[in-house]
Amino acid sequence: MKLAVCINHVPDTAAKINIAVDGINIDKTSVTFVLNPYDEYAVEECLRLKEKNGGEVVAVSLGCDANKETLRKALAMGADKAVLLKDDSPRDSSSVAQALADYLKEISPDVIFFGKQSVDSDSAVVGTMVAEMLGLPSVSVAVKLEISNGSAVVEREIEGGKEKVQTSLPAVFTAQKGLNEPRYPSLKGIMAAKSKPIEEIIPAAAQPKVEIIALRKPPSKNAGKIVGTDLSAVPELVRLLHEEAKVI
């Protein structure tokens, strides 16, 4: 079984985000970048599928040289091969998806995994776009996956419940937290990852359809009123919510 996992290199969720002077990018100074948290579930699921069915796991990332660090993490977890689609130019979701789809078409995997969204742009669209570009079915926000005889049954999270989806293979899946418990890379894995080569491919030039006009901090909230420090604050809080805020 050929498995591909598309991964991204993103600011750690604990990072403070500051805006760069250009007003459309973030200031990367002193921001730690990590493997996108949702992609960890995607890598783990591919490794488990390989352990069960045999095959090969290829990790793919689009971006600059820094993304190699994230590709190495996937290799350390157990991916067999890593590919960097090397491109520094600004891309929107469509042009990211196009570059990934162009590469994936060549290797035609049975299963393609993404994290359900990248915690930088938070668009949650690239995985499903790639599926459409390749003419493949897809299931997003997967929390459970079972594969047998060329088809898959997947549970995806929906508002207040779950939806069970059946799909043929090859297919694209996007991973939600809860799909599995990602492994930590072993020392042996980390050492082995250092010597595995990372293939570099230059994708076709981007043709973005979406333009970023501005990036800004959300309006800051001022600290409000401390209503009290003991039980006597309770009736006053309820009164404020009822009469001042009018929310209950």
Place this chain on the structure above:
Amino acid sequence: MKILAVAEQRDNKFKKSAYEVVRTARTIADQTGGEAVVLIIGSQVQSMAGELGGYGAQRILAVQNLKLEKYSSTAYSKVIAEVVKKEQSSVVLLSATSMGKDCAPRVAVKLDAGIGSECIALKVEGENIIATRPVYGGKALTDIKINSAVKVFTIRPNVFTAGTGSGDAGSVEVVDIPLAESDFTSFAVETTQASGKLDVAEADIVVSGGRGLKAAENFKMIEDLASAIGGAVGASRAVVDAGWRPHSEQVGQTGKTVSPTLYVAIAISGAIQHVAGMSSSKYIVAINKDKNAPIFQTADYGIIADAFEIIPALTQEIKKITGK
């Protein structure tokens, strides 16, 4: 602009987000001298679709087919794209729900359109729309412009106003979009929903608990308060990672971003990734015994005290008002 809004239904019921998408389409249509056309997809939806007229739909299209009873990413996206082509719409609006977010990327690719997801504001500017959307889990906002002929937007539930329906029933046109077996390569076979359970992302009021609650069983207190106030239960990442609560309840950067009218944070310190996911709530209440907890920096009302002491009393006091 000619807008096509997709009004989502599940089990032949509209969610509030469906009304929001219709009203938003109408607002843009009015500002641009365009038309708000609403599409509803399902097995038997013609009779229910008329209601959308009361929310501003100028024309209502129903595509119905027994095979469309449950959601299929491949088939629903085909229906939407075909209707957009027929109608020559230039803007497609969907709700940023589990269905809308799954469908919209396919619609965009089929129409060679750029996409803006989870928008929280859409502003008409000349011939175009400037969309605002949160990024980095809500730590920043970005304004974007789509330059393709067709533009696809998903809008975050609970942010745009739906208003109340006027009760005017619009007339419904049934549209036939032929579908083949090959259009259903993935399809839902079953949906399970906890009955009456509100989702944190859709609820008007969210009551969240954090690690300060010490144990999974102490969330009973949070559930009781949520039920008294008519809200959904939320949780911090620490609590979900500890296995006390399901991930579907997690609020924050690797959980859900919420914008309810009232957010109550109980025994939550207010880590940056959590605050990013709830700071756009209209009113925030924090209850924490640590007076230095960062959560107080974003709260409108705070009580510095032990949650175990405060919450049962708060629940009782709220019951007096809500009568629940």
